[in-house]
Amino acid sequence: MSAWLWLAVGGLGGTAAITRFLLDSAVSTRAGAEFPLGTLAVNLSGALVLGLLDGLAVGGNLLLLAGTATIGSYTTFSTWMLETQRLVEDAEAVRAALNCLLSLAAGVGAALIGRAIGLSL
Secondary structure (H helix, E strand, C coil): CCHHHHHHHHHHHHHHHHHHHHHHHHHHHHHHHCCCCCHHHHHHHHHHHHHHHHCCCCCHHHHHHHHHHHHHHCCCHHHHHHHHHHHHCCHHHHHHHHHHHHHHHHHHHHHHHHHHHHHEE
């Protein structure tokens, strides 16, 4: 892999992580802290874009840059799990279960919608 590709991965990954933080913060500020909607918004939008990349049959270095570096840094499994665990600690088992089920079901749905869009282009 060339030095330019490594630099692009780092730059895109850093930019995507900052974008994740900004979107999560904006949604969470508006929605409140009752439910982790910011993380949900980030992960669903990321799933949609990954589905789109799949539908467009993106591969090679473009997939590395768009999928792995950008969307991989933008989405966040660890925050989703931490927020779910904190809901359990706060005796919010129903919200924790809802967070898991909604994230999984809507995430798969978003990826399928993105893929369908990509296939139709």
